[in-house]
Amino acid sequence: MKWRPNTGAGKAAYSPRETGGGEEEKRTEQHRPSLAEGSEERSEELPEDARWTELLSAETLPEDFTERFMAELESLEIEAEEDFRAAEHEGQSADSGPRGPYRKKWAARKSFWAAAAAVLLLAGGLLVYTQPTIAERFRSLFAADSYADTGMREAREAGMVADSDAAASDAGYTLKVQEVIADSTRMVISVAMFDKDGKPAAGTILGAHYRIFDDQGEIPFRSGSGGNPSIDRRDFTFGRSAVGSEVSLYIEADEIAVSPGENLSDGSQNKTIKGSWNLLVKSDLSKANALSKTTRIEESYETPHGLRIEMLGTSRTPSGGTLEFETFLNAEARKRAEGGAQGKHSVYFRIESGEGESLADNLQTQFNASSTFDRWSGRTRWFCPFNNFPSESRPLRFVLDSYVIEEQSDASVSFRPEELSKDRPAEFADSGDRFAFTGFAVGPDPNGSPESSVGILTFSGHFNNPEFPSDTWIAVDESGRGYPLTFRGAVTSDTAGGELDGDQQFIAEGMTSLPKRLTIKRTAVHRLYRDADWSFQIPQTGSSGVVPE
Incomplete structure (x- = not known):
């Protein structure tokens, strides 16, 4: 899966305003599956079977111990059930244990349970007494x-x-x-x-x-x-x-x-x-x-379209690790970029194991990357954390897939809104994106108050640049009045591009009447480039501590 930090240069992804100064963000997991035995009020007087469960779950036991132990118990329980049925058939008390020909088997069962308890206590050692309750x-x-x-x-x-x-x-x-x-x-x-x-x-x-x-x-x-x-x-x-x-x-x-x-x-x-x-x-x-290790990385690369990447280093911590690097635009790229030297940009990359597979648990870390822009150097510094980064135990490789630069655009299309339909769409083409505008209406915002009035532009098509919803879009009517457009819909972030159904919309806030003529302009585009060809092996050596030597 492709990986990219989700913010561009010149914008601190972790700024207090974006995160609310540490305000809680949206939940990233489905909260609370059901739990059968989760109440602490039962921890004082645990039933015997619950105590066995706790002992069996002691983490110092071999991985296959529980499986072998329970398989043995299962076979014994089946035999014991047959013994009790035979005993009851002969009028014996199952509560007090079999008599006669079944006494030897019953004694064997009791001996096994006592031995099993001893084994568990020995295996757990003091852990049994220091572990918390279930x-x-x-x-x-x-x-x-x-x-x-x-x-x-x-x-x-x-x-x-x-x-x-x-x-x-x-x-x-x-x-x-x-x-x-x-x-x-x-x-x-x-x-x-x-x-x-x-x-x-x-x-x-x-x-x-x-x-x-x-x-x-x-x-x-x-x-x-x-x-x-x-x-x-x-x-x-x-x-x-x-x-x-x-x-x-x-x-x-x-x-x-x-x-x-x-x-x-x-x-x-x-x-x-x-x-x-x-x-x-x-x-x-x-x-x-003391358990952390930092490593300087002296690797750099300039993409065919002018994005320079210079690695700083990596760290390995008890809970994961980080990768840090700087990026900046060369002179030609700055001319195309929206904002010049401070033009926003980002990279798609992945961390591979020695077998060429992307590491598990790192698939959502694009939401955790942060970037800060330094106005004096024109560089953006990236801090990318990972939940899985075993750089010491096995070789890892950094692979650059693609990159994005926000660039200026003059693409536009004009049409008469009342003439739009699926059979007669207005075609928009720019930077590999091809959109078909199929309908336009003015009325209350479906997601807003009944008193609100907006223009709703419906479209379908194919996107080449997955960040097109973040591009700068504007609708200009026949009188020259401009209405900023905001995207409403769903797009899968995929560097391969994708198809759009007819449910995507651009919303023009504040529009109260149907224009006679409308021009849709895109003035800035987050252009995706797939011409990168760079990878390197992450060093496995380093110095102890958080600050590199």
């Missing part, structure tokens, strides 16, 4: 029905999951941070909720403001959420590497949703609670920094 383990980032990406799992294996005592109470509910994973590129927390009696509540934070700081000041970030029916997970991907020995997360939550049951799958039953929950979560980065 309910507590369900209320975890790593519960059976929680999604944990590769980086989170690697951080756990490295011993980077820490407990937290951060908690706040208001409006009859307590929010408590249970677990924290943090390194120089990322922070993940789990938030549990409890009612006024201290009983677990299935809930999620609806409204909150977040801020993160390190030794250098405030860290920009992108946030996501997820979890399971008992835990609310918050994932913060940094817009730059955290520097120093500690990061601090400030949470100001003012609204939560609480379910009367054990999960939040049925939103119609959830209660919305207003309140004020302020938490401070501090995380020591000393261990994470």
Whole structure:
């Protein structure tokens, strides 16, 4: 799959205005699958079979231990059932165990269970006594029905999951941070909720403001959420590497949703609670920094159409890693670019394993890349985090697929709106995009208030530049009045281009009457170039720590 940062040069992707200064963004996962055994109120007096489940799930056991153990139990249970039926047929008590010819088999069953319990206790060792209860383990980032990406799992294996005592109470509910994973590129927390009696509540934070700081000041970030029916997970991907020995997360939550049951799958039953929950979560980065490695990369490339790429370096952290580089336009490209030297641009690239496959868990990281434009040098610096970046354990390769430069355009098409139809469309062609404008109407905005009035231009066709919805479009009527156009529809981001059905629309805000003549202009286009031919192997060596030597 093609990978690209989703912002261009000259715009800080992690600026406080874009992320609301750390305001929670849209949820990136389907929240809350159902969970059968997720309530902590049952953790005090667990039934025997639940304790067996906890023991069997001890992570120090061999991977195939549970499978072999349960297969053995299954065969024994079948034999035992046959024994009991035979015993009942002869009038014996199944509760007290068989008598007569079945006593030896019953004794063997009891001996096996005792031996199995001993094996489990020995295998688990002290872990059995130090592990949290089953309910507590369900209320975890790593519960059976929680999604944990590769980086989170690697951080756990490295011993980077820490407990937290951060908690706040208001409006009859307590929010408590249970677990924290943090390194120089990322922070993940789990938030549990409890009612006024201290009983677990299935809930999620609806409204909150977040801020993160390190030794250098405030860290920009992108946030996501997820979890399971008992835990609310918050994932913060940094817009730059955290520097120093500690990061601090400030949470100001003012609204939560609480379910009367054990999960939040049925939103119609959830209660919305207003309140004020302020938490401070501090995380020591000393261990994470010691496990991190940074590597300088001295590779550069200039594309045929004038985009220069100069690599800076890469880092490997307990929860993933980063790639950092700079880009700028040469003299010819600046002439074509909208905005000249500060013209927006971006790149599509992927990270491949030695087998030529794109790494899993990195498919959505284009939403986490950040860029900052330096006006003095005319360069844009990119910070690209990954949840899966095993650069030390196996060879990785950077592969440049294509790139985008926002360029000036003078493409246009004119038509009489009342004459448009599917049989008589107005054809627009520019930079490989071919659109057929098939209808135009003026009236209330279907997505707005009944009093609103807009012009609605319907079209279909083929796009070559997947970012055409972000291009600068304008509609000019016969009197010379211009109406900025906004795109409404759905486009799959694919560097191969694609077909559009007839449901796409351009909306002209403020238009109150049908023009006699209309001209559609595109004054700036995010032109995609596929002529890149560059790749290199990412070094596997480096120096320990966050700051390279």
